[in-house]
Amino acid sequence: MTQHQRLLIIDFGSQVTQLIARRLRELNIYCEIHPYQKVTDAFLAEFAPRAIIFSGGPDSVTREGSPRPPASAFTIGVPILGICYGQQVMMQELGGLVVSGEGTAEFGRARVSPTSPLPLLDGWFEDGPEQVWMSHGDHVSRLAPGFEVYGTSPGAPFAITADLSRDFYAVQFHPEVHHTPRGAKLYENFVRLAGFTGDWTMAAFKDEAIERIRAQVGDRKVICGLSGGVDSSVAAVLIHEAIGDQLTCVFVDHGLLRLNEAEQVVTMFRDHYNIPLLHADEAELFLGELEGVSDPETKRKTIGRLFIDVFQKYAGQIAGAEFLAQGTLYPDVIESVSFSGGPSVTIKSHHNVGGLPEKMGLKLVEPLRELFKDEVRALGRELGLPEPFIGRHPFPGPGLAIRCPGEITREKLDILRKADAVYIDQIRRHGLYDEIWQAFAAILPVRTVGVMGDGRTYDYALALRAVTSVDGMTADYYPFSHDFLGETATRIINEVRGINRVFYDCTSKPPGTIELE
Numbered sequence: 001m002t003q004h005q006r007l008l009i010i011d012f013g014s015q016v017t018q019l020i021a022r023r024l025r026e027l028n029i030y031c032e033i034h035p036y037q038k039v040t041d042a043f044l045a046e047f048a049p050r051a052i053i054f055s056g057g058p059d060s061v062t063r064e065g066s067p068r069p070p071a072s073a074f075t076i077g078v079p080i081l082g083i084c085y086g087q088q089v090m091m092q093e094l095g096g097l098v099v100s101g102e103g104t105a106e107f108g109r110a111r112v113s114p115t116s117p118l119p120l121l122d123g124w125f126e127d128g129p130e131q132v133w134m135s136h137g138d139h140v141s142r143l144a145p146g147f148e149v150y151g152t153s154p155g156a157p158f159a160i161t162a163d164l165s166r167d168f169y170a171v172q173f174h175p176e177v178h179h180t181p182r183g184a185k186l187y188e189n190f191v192r193l194a195g196f197t198g199d200w201t202m203a204a205f206k207d208e209a210i211e212r213i214r215a216q217v218g219d220r221k222v223i224c225g226l227s228g229g230v231d232s233s234v235a236a237v238l239i240h241e242a243i244g245d246q247l248t249c250v251f252v253d254h255g256l257l258r259l260n261e262a263e264q265v266v267t268m269f270r271d272h273y274n275i276p277l278l279h280a281d282e283a284e285l286f287l288g289e290l291e292g293v294s295d296p297e298t299k300r301k302t303i304g305r306l307f308i309d310v311f312q313k314y315a316g317q318i319a320g321a322e323f324l325a326q327g328t329l330y331p332d333v334i335e336s337v338s339f340s341g342g343p344s345v346t347i348k349s350h351h352n353v354g355g356l357p358e359k360m361g362l363k364l365v366e367p368l369r370e371l372f373k374d375e376v377r378a379l380g381r382e383l384g385l386p387e388p389f390i391g392r393h394p395f396p397g398p399g400l401a402i403r404c405p406g407e408i409t410r411e412k413l414d415i416l417r418k419a420d421a422v423y424i425d426q427i428r429r430h431g432l433y434d435e436i437w438q439a440f441a442a443i444l445p446v447r448t449v450g451v452m453g454d455g456r457t458y459d460y461a462l463a464l465r466a467v468t469s470v471d472g473m474t475a476d477y478y479p480f481s482h483d484f485l486g487e488t489a490t491r492i493i494n495e496v497r498g499i500n501r502v503f504y505d506c507t508s509k510p511p512g513t514i515e516l517e
């Protein structure tokens, strides 16, 4: 069990509960999210939190049988912050009244006006009303005894309330989301008031993760599928630091990687880190099976199936491996199963190699399960991975296959690799790489007519994509200048044979997805 000061988030099923954890991590606070069903009085006594946060949730406290915290949450003498449903459940349990019905709902941006000073709001609301994000069906109509109002909005007369004698705070809005631009301040103040010192750092995480891996694996062997992406690389280097040569990595090269990518990965792992690595060069197999396939789902399924076959084949060469390491991240976990079996609704199943561990009889080692992407990057730095590698944009498992709509041919892949490299080089030269969450080129299944020199050309059209995003779930297209786009199109057409026209994709997600397929 961790030695750090601990904060407990009781999850009532909000889709954004993980963002509360993220805001706290940014403050170097160790926190865990647990679903309300699991948080009993006994659990609470053992967990011994220094403070508790009640998350939002989709239910109505007015409904019989709706989620509740354990009674002892209110009596163990620690500060509590209730968010949205968390606020309502707090009021209901402590003697206030929550109503449901006409006029109680409020969705979207709202402006909250402070009514009197409150230490929880230090540094916020200093110049009057501030924007917050509301998303509630019910609202509190009578405060519980001991509570006072500190802020109101047109739809929520009790937008900010507190009982200072008990250090209980309750807000109707969601301070953890981006649409509450200064909401992080509220968490900062809450943990300060609760006496947290910010003792949870990446260095501490690394040491603890290494201990955990050693305890789990003992003297047995681990294999790790390496994609060349940040997550699996950080997981591999961390595990290698924990157990050394008991780890072997398998790098499946499906022939759908970017320019020079395979060489870079192999060099880094073999030469720089001295990590045992099997390089499965299976481009022929993958490209052969993908011949004539143009349906996006068939492409993905074909690649997924071959990946498992190839991985199994190479893993079979490592005698006695009992564990499979994966770079699964916290958002992967929360999207697919809802963390710790909590009540939030499944959004989509994630893209890791599902079914493989069961099929191979392997146990999983997933040291990044509790981290967000930016934390994985911080851990990578802590482990000494080269900066350009850590900062790389995400790259999908199916690789260039889903950036080549329609039929995949070697010719198209070659053109795409070169064009993508020029595009990324342009982005780097203009100092934009780190501002963009993900950028890539896609070769379109259409040829168009052009004129170069005195001749007519009939070549492929290329789409450029660049998005900003926090987690890939939603994204905005990146607003390049026209100068940049013009210069990039010119460079690509001049430097890459086979492209004579360049488009820029201005679709956000939703309604688009980031990848074209």
Ligand code: XMP
Pocket (backbone or CB within 6 Å): 351, 394, 395, 396, 397, 398, 438, 472, 473, 509, 512, 513, 514, 515, 516, 517
């Ligand atoms: P979409 O296209 O769904 O992509 O908006 C969201 C993010 O996920 C990446 N992506 C994948 N990553 N295997 C992966 O490892 C996949 O099958 C896959 N499909 C999409 C995509 O690059 C973007 O970052």
